[in-house]
Amino acid sequence: MKPSVEPRLPAWWLEQALASEGGAEPAPPLAGDERADVAIVGGGYTGLWTALALRDRDPSLRVTLLEAEICGAGPSGRNGGFLHGYWAKLASTRGVLGDEDAVRLAQAAEAIVPGVRAFAEGRGEDIRLREAGMLMVSAAPAQDAAVDHAVAAAAAVGHSEEAVALSREEVAARCASPTFRRGVFFRDGATVEPGLLVRALRRAVIDAGVTVHERTPVTRIRGQELTTPGGVLHAPQIVLATNAALSAWRPASRSLTNFGSYVVLTEPAPEALEAIGWTGGEAIVDGRMFLHYFRTTSDGRVLMGSGSGPIGFAGRVDDRFSLDGPTAARAEAGLRRLLPGLAGVPVERAWGGPIDVSSDHLPFFGTKPGTRIHYGAGYSGHGVGPSWLGGRILASLALDADDEWTRLPLVTRRVPTLPPEPIRRVGGGLVRSAIMACEAAEEQGRRAPLAARAGAALPRLLGMELGTR
Secondary structure, eight states, rough: OOOOOOOOOSSSHHHHHHHHSOOOOOOOOOEEEEOEEEEEESHHHHHHHHHHHHHHHHHTTTEEEEEESSSTSGGGTSSOOEOOOTTHHHHHHHHHHOOHHHHEEEHHHTTHHHHHHHHHHHHOOOOOBBOEEEEEEEEEEHHHHHHHHHHHHHHTTTTTTSSSOOHHHHHHHOOOOOOEEEEESSSSSSEEOOOHHHHHHHHHHTTTOOOOOOOOOOEEEETEEETTEEEEEEEEEEEEOGGGGGSSSHHHHHEEEEEEEEEEEEOOOHHHHHHOOOOOOOEEEEEEEOOEEEEETSSSSSEEEEEOOOOTTTTTGGGGGGOOOHHHHHHHHHHHHOOGGGGOOOOEEEEEEEEEEEEESEEEEOOOOOOOEEEEOOBTTTOOOOOHHHHHHHHHHHTTTTTTTTTHHHHSSSSOOOOTTTTTHHHHHHHHHOOOOOOHHHHHOOOOOOHOOOOOOOHHTTTOOOOOO
């Protein structure tokens, strides 16, 4: 199975954002010894939001951010650009956190979209923010349950307005496809262009007085010293904001693994979007475990993503997460199946990247015992919005604060432990294949083989989460 366009980097988002900067030079690498009050490793959303939160709370803090490539080169510049909190995840977070904490998390995350909007407007940055909500659609009979559970979960906690059931006709009024059976609308949802957001954050961080060193990988952390190829940074507080790369770091690796997620992007086709009525800008996901996620762009393109990529092994992040043709082909197949009205619209680009999936599908934040090394990871494919929360949480941890951020269940809960390697990779790979076989069969209107159904049911029987939903 091959895609019509082979995946490659940089992502289209980042390429466009860099072009709009007119060839801005990377920040200089670290050279020699430097000192800071807080060192941040990672120049994606989490690290940049953390830097801004720290400087906002204490402008006298010396904050230095180290990025191995350039800010936005990782998943922050490659993702689908879905900006939302946790009302859309309530059906699963209730089982992980209980009703009270699930609602508390969802309510705290309601500040994400307004917070990002305020950031962009305050700095005059155009990040292509579009606040149009999000749809989950059922695209096969087996996916009806995901829609039903979303609606029932919101009603059960007294917030039915957060998940509004839509009939087939009501879904078609927003985006017409013969594949969509029915759906649910979440008002808490928006889209951004990821590359524009991450580069806007970089500019804001530099303007706030944060020292940024790009092309500066951290090769060792010992005590309060961060060693790089060109020098050493000394800091009493250290924040690790490298997300997928933390799957190789022992304190996080016990509850974290990586999956590949790939997208295809069409050429501009505003007329085709007009023909199917998808002009409101809603972000859309389907009801699969390895879901499809799709959205439009300001110039009338469609991005279709598939979270069905390869599973990681022992924390290695290699070319499987960015150059895997079969996963890009599955994303393209999803485009053609879910949106047949775009059949004649060519795919222009394809790219991929790793997503850090936690054992319970929620991010976790903490401090390594006996140190002042703080970390966060496990966004599980939903990091654009929650990284805004993550920045505030990590800033509070670095400042040793006991506040609304450090009391969130993203910090306080016990995160389940995954099986060790190689059991995790082998078992996870087998279950992944079983789930994909079941979902393909469901979409083709046939019953999956017994072995596939048994394998797909295994994680639930063991109380584990797998996939990107």
